[in-house]
Amino acid sequence: MSATTSITDDAGAVERTRALLTSADTGRRRTDRAMTVLIYGAFTLAVIPLVSLLWTVVVNGIERFNGDFLFTSMRGVFGGMDMGGAYHAAVGTLMITLTATVISVPIGLLVAIYLVEYGRGALARATTFFVDVMTGIPSIVAGLFAFALFTIFLGPGAKLGIIAAVALSVLMIPVVVRSCEEMLKLVPNELREASYALGVPKWLTIVRVVLRTSVAGITTGVLLSIARVIGETAPILITAGVSDSINFNPFDGRMMTLPVYIFSQYRQGPVPCREDALDCLVGINFDRAWAAALLLIIIVMLLNLIGRLVTRWFSPKLR
Amino acid sequence: MTTTDSPPDAKPGRLKPPTRRRNHGDTERGFSRVFRWITTGSGAFLLLVLAAVAVFLIARGLPALTASPEELSGKGGLPTGMNSLWDLVGPLVFGTLLAAAMALLLATPVAIGIALFISHYAPRRAASVIGYVIDLLAAIPSVVFGLWGGRTLAPIISDVWVWIAGVLDFLPFWTVNVTNTGRSLATASVVLAVMVLPIITAVSREVFLQTPTLHEEAALALGATRWEMIRTAVLPFGRSGVISAAMLGLGRALGETMAVLMILSPGILYSFQIFDSGQQQTIAAFIASRFAEASGLAVNVLIATGLALFVITMVVNMGARAIVARRKEFSGAN
Numbered sequence: 001m002s003a004t005t006s007i008t009d010d011a012g013a014v015e016r017t018r019a020l021l022t023s024a025d026t027g028r029r030r031t032d033r034a035m036t037v038l039i040y041g042a043f044t045l046a047v048i049p050l051v052s053l054l055w056t057v058v059v060n061g062i063e064r065f066n067g068d069f070l071f072t073s074m075r076g077v078f079g080g081m082d083m084g085g086a087y088h089a090a091v092g093t094l095m096i097t098l099t100a101t102v103i104s105v106p107i108g109l110l111v112a113i114y115l116v117e118y119g120r121g122a123l124a125r126a127t128t129f130f131v132d133v134m135t136g137i138p139s140i141v142a143g144l145f146a147f148a149l150f151t152i153f154l155g156p157g158a159k160l161g162i163i164a165a166v167a168l169s170v171l172m173i174p175v176v177v178r179s180c181e182e183m184l185k186l187v188p189n190e191l192r193e194a195s196y197a198l199g200v201p202k203w204l205t206i207v208r209v210v211l212r213t214s215v216a217g218i219t220t221g222v223l224l225s226i227a228r229v230i231g232e233t234a235p236i237l238i239t240a241g242v243s244d245s246i247n248f249n250p251f252d253g254r255m256m257t258l259p260v261y262i263f264s265q266y267r268q269g270p271v272p273c274r275e276d277a278l279d280c281l282v283g284i285n286f287d288r289a290w291a292a293a294l295l296l297i298i299i300v301m302l303l304n305l306i307g308r309l310v311t312r313w314f315s316p317k318l319r
Numbered sequence: 320m321t322t323t324d325s326p327p328d329a330k331p332g333r334l335k336p337p338t339r340r341r342n343h344g345d346t347e348r349g350f351s352r353v354f355r356w357i358t359t360g361s362g363a364f365l366l367l368v369l370a371a372v373a374v375f376l377i378a379r380g381l382p383a384l385t386a387s388p389e390e391l392s393g394k395g396g397l398p399t400g401m402n403s404l405w406d407l408v409g410p411l412v413f414g415t416l417l418a419a420a421m422a423l424l425l426a427t428p429v430a431i432g433i434a435l436f437i438s439h440y441a442p443r444r445a446a447s448v449i450g451y452v453i454d455l456l457a458a459i460p461s462v463v464f465g466l467w468g469g470r471t472l473a474p475i476i477s478d479v480w481v482w483i484a485g486v487l488d489f490l491p492f493w494t495v496n497v498t499n500t501g502r503s504l505a506t507a508s509v510v511l512a513v514m515v516l517p518i519i520t521a522v523s524r525e526v527f528l529q530t531p532t533l534h535e536e537a538a539l540a541l542g543a544t545r546w547e548m549i550r551t552a553v554l555p556f557g558r559s560g561v562i563s564a565a566m567l568g569l570g571r572a573l574g575e576t577m578a579v580l581m582i583l584s585p586g587i588l589y590s591f592q593i594f595d596s597g598q599q600q601t602i603a604a605f606i607a608s609r610f611a612e613a614s615g616l617a618v619n620v621l622i623a624t625g626l627a628l629f630v631i632t633m634v635v636n637m638g639a640r641a642i643v644a645r646r647k648e649f650s651g652a653n
Contacts, residue, residue, distance in 0.1 A: 039433075043436045044427045046429060050456050055454065065551070110358050110361035111361045126366060129637075138575075138629070140574065140606055144376060156618065173365065203351045228458070237607055237610070266581060298464075304458050
């Protein structure tokens, strides 16, 4: 106490004390500054690959990214022909992802409702735990599972869109459950209680009050989970195979999807052209792969963007 | 989670289910009961699916486990020189673990840095934007990472590997081979690291943000610099969270297929030559590369290797989730 009063008496002492406190430990301050630089550096380090990836995809993909590419398939395209597109792959992606969504969303939503509204006891705890564990299933294992399941009935060599959709569902359901669960938990209990007080049965309360309140969040969760599985390659590669033709029917025949298209074009590598060939492009396969990558990234980014906007626009104002 | 705030008399609640059941009987009529059955059933269905994954993989992998060496090297499609399944699975598991471990070693420090940057360094308004940018990294499909890694990164980064191999040349007992194409496990690990970065960042960030403000303020009041505050208050608090985040990242890196498949030039060896091509291979990439041509017993062999991958990732993930769950119960944050 006496020290502080004596310091405030003497202006010079204040200066000296302040200098002592702020500059005495140069070592500590240096460490602090070094760590600040390191942490800013870590962030920069993470942004470099992101920027580099987006940049190369846009620059390499924009060249072939036109109506011709979007609306032709690879049927009858071979060698270094300056033709062919990703229409069949876009169709396949749409159909397989749609089927997977139709399978996953009802199941995922019901599980989420169970966990939030009914979940008590060992089954609920086990479900919560294993939903988390399921999010970590390697995608190729999900593909192997769907293959093992369907080839029992359909025989080996069965390659269908629906098998791929089931594989994607195994990956998608836990994601849907997780996000829907978070959204249902956000619904205030007062709303449920008010509904019960009016004599509304529990199931109707859940459907008309709880789900209605959280519909924006659930939509966002579903869109983000679609964005997550739409880029899966390995499970589709081993369940739906590779195709050059347009196929709208997931229950009949092989299907191409955009990720598999990117991979198969990449794997074909540079085309061995003759010296005098005029219509032969050496790097055509890579060009197609980049253009399809651009299309895929645009789709994924749009899904993410729409998902976030839905929450912002349609979520009920609780406060 | 909510065990702490339940009233004390609810503790032996497991002993008196009859009252609860009577309550249900009173309020649940007609469709309400059906609805509860449907939702409970779907919860059980989910567990059934996970069990089915395990059962089907075991059932379809079993023929490969029980087949004789002659069958395996003949119809099983084992590479020449191998005469048991373990000759194949062993190096593959080794390659998978090596790739994932290197990816984790690269990603974890950076991810912790980013998480701290978002939680304690960046201005609040910028923090949410940065969080979104990192999430963007998670949204990019793995096949695009593979394309980028194989076409753009590998040619650039091979120079770095050549340089590092040159520096390491002084080692007397180990010659470092290096490939000029960049199609080595080191390149694949770098891409894997970028891919697991978002998940480690996201979980660590959540944990760091939960640090009790009082701890932080106490550290600052004692004259700690910002870094000392983080070292003494934030990092000890978040340690178990960071560990589980790293394990989740490990789970993702173990199962990642396309990036490895499109970048690595494979071989099936127990080899630490991470800068050379034709040395290692991971399980997932092996399955994807062989599946299209496989038939009969070869498919069973591939499914058996997939079973090994499934078991490894399940153990890692369950460990990580168990740590997270324990932390939720015992941390002072709630």
